[in-house]
Amino acid sequence: GQNIDQPTEMTATEGAIVQINCTYQTSGFNGLFWYQQHAGEAPTFLSYNVLDGLEEKGRFSSFLSRSKGYSYLLLKELQMKDSASYLCAVSPFSGGYNKLIFGAGTRLAVHP
Amino acid sequence: DAGVTQSPTHLIKTRGQQVTLRCSPKSGHDTVSWYQQALGQGPQFIFQYYEEEERQRGNFPDRFSGHQFPNYSSELNVNALLLGDSALYLCASSPRDRGLYAGELFFGEGSRLTVL
Numbered sequence: 001g002q003n004i005d006q007p008t009e010m011t012a013t014e015g016a017i018v019q020i021n022c023t024y025q026t027s028g029f030n031g032l033f034w035y036q037q038h039a040g041e042a043p044t045f046l047s048y049n050v051l052d053g054l055e056e057k058g059r060f061s062s063f064l065s066r067s068k069g070y071s072y073l074l075l076k077e078l079q080m081k082d083s084a085s086y087l088c089a090v091s092p093f094s095g096g097y098n099k100l101i102f103g104a105g106t107r108l109a110v111h112p
Numbered sequence: 113d114a115g116v117t118q119s120p121t122h123l124i125k126t127r128g129q130q131v132t133l134r135c136s137p138k139s140g141h142d143t144v145s146w147y148q149q150a151l152g153q154g155p156q157f158i159f160q161y162y163e164e165e166e167r168q169r170g171n172f173p174d175r176f177s178g179h180q181f182p183n184y185s186s187e188l189n190v191n192a193l194l195l196g197d198s199a200l201y202l203c204a205s206s207p208r209d210r211g212l213y214a215g216e217l218f219f220g221e222g223s224r225l226t227v228l
Contacts, residue, residue, distance in 0.1 A: 004154075041221065042116075042202065042219035042220055042221050042222060043155065043202070043217075043219045044219070045216040045217065045218075048216065087154050087155075089154070094168075098143055098145045098160045098168070098204070098206055098217065099145065099157050099160060099168050099170070100155075100157060100217065101157065102154030102155050102156070103154050104152070104153050104154050105153070105154050
């Protein structure tokens with residue numbers, strides 16, 4: 001089975017950098033995903049890692065280490081609009097890419 | 113280009129009743145999956161449809177069933193509602209031929225179900 005752990009809440013200051021960690025125990029997966037979800041809204045795709053290493057997309061970067069069972073999402077130059085929940089998810093081998101196993105999410109609060 | 117649309121947005125039911133939720137996928141997408149998101153939790157996979165058949169199923173009882181129509185839209189049906197079924201039900205779509213869309217699901221805004 002899969003078990004995904006993320007911190008429940010984090011706070012950060014506008015303009016700063018924050019790293020949201022995700023650890024997982026899984027028998028194998030196609031890729032690891034990060035989604036952003038603002039309160040009352042749909043999750044939106046942020047990033048996707050298949051291979052170990054860093055994927056950069058503007059202010060957002062995601063890192064994966066399969067050997068360590070670890071990923072993180074790095075948000076730079078934080079803005080107030082970045083206040084949201086950040087969901088870590090894996091797509092297990094058995095499920096293709098549509099079956100995602102999500103963690104409970106990390107609620108990030110950005111303060112002025 | 114319309115994204116994923118779901119209806120209704122909110123509904124209230126009582127225990128034992130049945131509910132049907134509807135989803136229209138993003139234009140060009142033929143695969144639909146449904147997720148249940150309880151308050152403060154991440155979405156949980158219910159099932160996935162393509163070519164009008166259920167292809168994958170999560171750990172949900174048979175009270176949860178679905179359907180996909182020839183136009184790729186989908187329904188989620190829940191019978192014999194329990195209090196614990198209260199949640200946000202999310203529909204997500206993607207193209208089967210992923211190409212540049214590898215790994216990206218497009219979610220609708222969800223249907224918030226309250227069971228009293």
